[in-house]
Each structure stands twice: as C-alpha cells, then as structure tokens.
Amino acid sequence: QVQLQESGPGLVKPSQTLSLTCTVSGGSISSGSYYWSWIRQPAGKRLEWIGRIYSSGSTNYNPSLMSRVTVSVDTSKNQFSLKLSSVTAADTAVYYCARVRRTDSWLSDGMDVWGQGTTVTVSS
C-alpha cells in the first residue's frame, strides 16, 4: 500500500528557510487521481493546510502563507517538497504530508494517506 515519509531538519533558525521532503512509496506520485499536500499542526492546535501540488506541477497555497511557501514535485524521485521562508517561532509545528483524493470535479473529499509527521522547531 502507499506510504508517505517526511524528512528534513528538525531545527531551523529564525529568518531561515524550512525545507522538507515527502517520499512516496508503494505508488506513483504521477497518478492523476490525487493531489499531494502539506499540513501542519502546532502543539495543542488544529490542523492547518499549507498547500497542494498536482503531478503536472500545478500548485495552490494557503493565502495566509502564500508569500513564503513553495511546494514542488520531483516525479523521477517520487517525491514532493515544501519550502517555507523567513520562519519564526510561530512556524514551530508537526508537519505532515498527505495524499488528497481528487474527484472528477477536481474537488477533494478526503486525505486518505498521511505521513507519520515530523516535528520542526524554530529556535536560535
């Protein structure tokens, strides 16, 4: 079955760029039936959607983060990545990657596969 695994530094200094990669195994990231997303969760808070990418490279971002976020895909490695620039302590969170079900109408009705999550702390 499809599995997702996040990787990247667990500690990032303020004002620097947070970089994470999600590796997809057991299936192809080029499948047209899914989007691929990043979601984060600060300690004790609700989940926050960061952005998504389609296999074509088309992206959508949360407007609250849009000026700082880039999501990219590398189909040859079956990976997609997140870059979040100019980080502050408010960006400290558990970061998840997830597979997003895409319907025929190009909307979504659920995120069916999640990575285990990786904790990123922003601190000097």
Add this chain to the structure above:
Amino acid sequence: DIQMTQSPSSLSAFVGDRVTITCRASQSISNFLGWYQQRPGKAPKLLIYAASSLQSGVPSRFRGSGSGTDFTLTISSLQPEDFATYYCQQGYSTPYTFGQGTKVEIK
C-alpha cells in the same frame, strides 16, 4: 475561507455509548467533507470521505451523514481504541480547512 465549526469541543463517554459529533461549514460544501481520527502523537487517520463513505478498513461503527453545511459523525458503540480527537475537513475549495477538533475522553 470556509470556516468549519465542530461541537462539542470535548465529551466524556462510557465504553459502549453512542457518540455524535457535529460539524458545520460556513457555506455549502455539498458532500466534500472528510472525518479524521487522531490519537496522541499520531497522524490523522481518514475515517469517512465524501461525507458518508466509510474508508477501507475502518470499523462499521463509524458513520458519517449530512450534506450542504451540516454534517455528523456517529460512533454507534464506543470502543476503548476510539478515545481520540476527531476532526472534520472540507475539500470544496482551497484553502482546505479543518474543524477545531472534538476530544473524546473516557468517563
């Protein structure tokens, strides 16, 4: 952004109880809604997609219903492994948004 509001924020129940959690969207989202279970320190797990379809491998005691703006997750007979936090999420438009969560605790 579409706001998702869950109620209650927390509840206490006995094993075997029937539990109902509601989720309201700030505008109509048809049936583009998922329900998730999150245990402490773990990733969310999809229980219900398209508002009422049971995800593969999820026990049949979980049931989702609703359309438009009002949705419900029902656990017909609460089991010890069901004590967790539950979230709804809309996929109708970006940015995708989640409810604030409902924590289900043991009474």
